Amino acid sequence: MSERVPVLRIGDVLLVSIQVDLDDQTVLNLQEDLAQQIVDQGARGVVIDITAVEIVDSFVGRMLATIAAISRMLDAETVVVGMRPAVAITLVELGLSLGGVRTALNLEKGLALLRRSGRSERT
Amino acid sequence: MNVPWAADDEPQTQPVVMNDDVVRVRQFARGLSQRCKLSLVDQTKFITAASELARNTLVYGGGGSCTAGLVRGRGRLGVAAVFEDFGPGIPDIELAMTDGWTSGGGLGLGLSGARRLVDEFALDTEAGRGTKVTVIKWAR
Numbered sequence: 001m002s003e004r005v006p007v008l009r010i011g012d013v014l015l016v017s018i019q020v021d022l023d024d025q026t027v028l029n030l031q032e033d034l035a036q037q038i039v040d041q042g043a044r045g046v047v048i049d050i051t052a053v054e055i056v057d058s059f060v061g062r063m064l065a066t067i068a069a070i071s072r073m074l075d076a077e078t079v080v081v082g083m084r085p086a087v088a089i090t091l092v093e094l095g096l097s098l099g100g101v102r103t104a105l106n107l108e109k110g111l112a113l114l115r116r117s118g119r120s121e122r123t
Numbered sequence: 124m125n126v127p128w129a130a131d132d133e134p135q136t137q138p139v140v141m142n143d144d145v146v147r148v149r150q151f152a153r154g155l156s157q158r159c160k161l162s163l164v165d166q167t168k169f170i171t172a173a174s175e176l177a178r179n180t181l182v183y184g185g186g187g188s189c190t191a192g193l194v195r196g197r198g199r200l201g202v203a204a205v206f207e208d209f210g211p212g213i214p215d216i217e218l219a220m221t222d223g224w225t226s227g228g229g230l231g232l233g234l235s236g237a238r239r240l241v242d243e244f245a246l247d248t249e250a251g252r253g254t255k256v257t258v259i260k261w262a263r
Contacts, residue, residue, distance in 0.1 A: 021149060023142040024178070055149065055167055057174040058232040086167035094171060094236035095222055 005030045007037050013111065013120045014038065014076075017049040027063045034067055038074045045114035046071050049107055051082030061096040068101045077119045078102065081110035124245035124257045126203050127196045134192030139180045139206070148177040148189050152204060159193055159202045159262050169202060169260040172237040176206045176256050179233045184208025184254055194259060201242070201261035209253040216246060 003026050008015040014037055016030065034046060048064065050056065056064070068078040081104045091098065104110035114120040128134050137151060138144055152173035156166040173189070180187040187208030194203045213219045222235045234256070238244040243259040 021146050023146045025142050054153070055171045055174060057171050057178070058236060059174075059178060084167075086164045089164055090167045090171045090240065093168065093239050094175075095232045095239070096236075 004033065007033055009037075009041055009043070010111075011120055012041075012043055013045040013047060013114060014041065014043045015047050015049065015107075017052070019052050021054075022060060024059055027060060031063060031067055031070065035070050035074065038071055038076045043076050045119040046076055046078040047107065047110045047114070048078065048080045049082050049110075050080060050087070051084075051106075053082075053087065054084070056083075056087050056091055058094060058096055061091055061094070061098060064101050065098055077114060077117060079104050079110040079113055081105065081107050124243065124247075124259075126205060126257060126259070127194045128203070129193040129195045129200070132193045134190050134203075136188050136190040138186075139177050139189050139208075140186035141181070145174060145177045145181060148191075148204075149174050151189070151191060152202070155191055155193065155202045156260070159200050159260075161202065161260060161262055165260055165263070168240040169204075169258075172240040172258055172260075173204050175233040175237045176204070176258065179256070180206045180208045180254075184210035186210075187253070196261070199261050201259050203257065203259045206256045207253065208255075212250045212252050212254055213246075213248040214250040216248065220246070 064080055071078045079102045104113050149170050152170045156169045189206050191204040194201045218224055220235050241258040241260050245257040248254040
């Protein structure tokens with residue numbers, strides 16, 4: 001059984017906070033939902049909060065990179081926020097450094113980053 | 124690899140036949156690595172390795188099982204997981220262990236990445252006979 005991760009909108013930014021242990025199908029659903037919502041809502045930025053995520057394996061890591069690439073094509077910028085130190089260490093050792101993905105330490109900094117790059121006016 | 128299962132702690136076997144099972148293997152690995160008192164970073168590494176290998180069992184092996192439990196060796200406690208499938212096996216082990224090489228649609232980091240995340244890694248496979256991957260992470 002795969003769940004759907006809720007996508008919230010704040011101004012012109014979409015916010016996704018991952019709170020569950022994701023199975024692969026849920027990850028793929030999220031990718032599609034986000035792409036659709038970016039277009040439907042005319043979003044300019046996407047923030048993915050992984051504060052609660054205890055592990056990011058290569059599948060989830062690839063999802064983050066793919067979402068960043070898809071949103072770029074749809075004229076939105078993605079920031080991944082809240083990565084735990086142990087997750088960062090593990091990802092790099094695994095061989096995934098998520099080169100194309102912008103990150104910020106927390107939600108506030110992530111939103112500020114989008115504001116600075118002119119991606120979000122009022123959040 | 125002969126796995127030195129802790130005598131007082133029976134290893135448990137779980138099926139790995141659907142997407143949900145990968146999540147269950149992760150949760151199982153998390154519980155074990157906490158009981159083994161691995162550091163937070165080592166817990167994360169072990170659970171991530173288990174997740175990669177469970178997905179391999181499911182996607183490339185066509186499903187199989189995961190047997191995991193505590194191990195004891197040289198006065199240390201550790202956690203081990205054995206992933207077994209009866210799928211097509213791996214004809215070229217060296218190639219399969221190469222970063223970035225994949226026979227499916229993945230990133231090619233499953234086996235090679237998992238090996239970097241654990242202390243001991245053994246791959247037992249033969250074309251047509253299935254694959255068995257054993258990993259151990261020791262508490263420091």
